[in-house]
Amino acid sequence: MTGALLFLMRQSVKNRLVMRVRRLKQPKYLVGALFGGLYFLYVCFSRYLLTYSRHAHQGALTVANPETMAFKAAIGAFILLVMVVLGWVIPHERARRWSSVKRKWHFCFPRR
DSSP states (O other): OOOHHHHHHHHHHHHHHHHHHHHTTTTTHHHHHHHHHHHHHHHHHHGGEEEEOSSTTTEEEEOOOOOHHHHHHHHHHHHHHHHHHHHHHHHOHHHHHHHHHHHHHHHSSOOO
């Protein structure tokens, strides 16, 4: 009984991983996986991005360069702005389908 349960659990995990790897062939899943991996690396290894300061107390950690960090934040904000504007200017097919659903909804359930 335990062997069958372990087999089913192993096959479920294997099939789930195979499906996720197959989805990486689609660009939206590939880009999401890349950003997710970069975020994971940043969160786990951010302490290695910090440098020791020669002028500060021995062993004290300081951020590498405030100007560089501000520049990186500005670039990230600009990229996010471009993505939002492109999503607004170039609507997806789902948005058009949703507007037709709203029209049908009001036709089927009119207000009194």
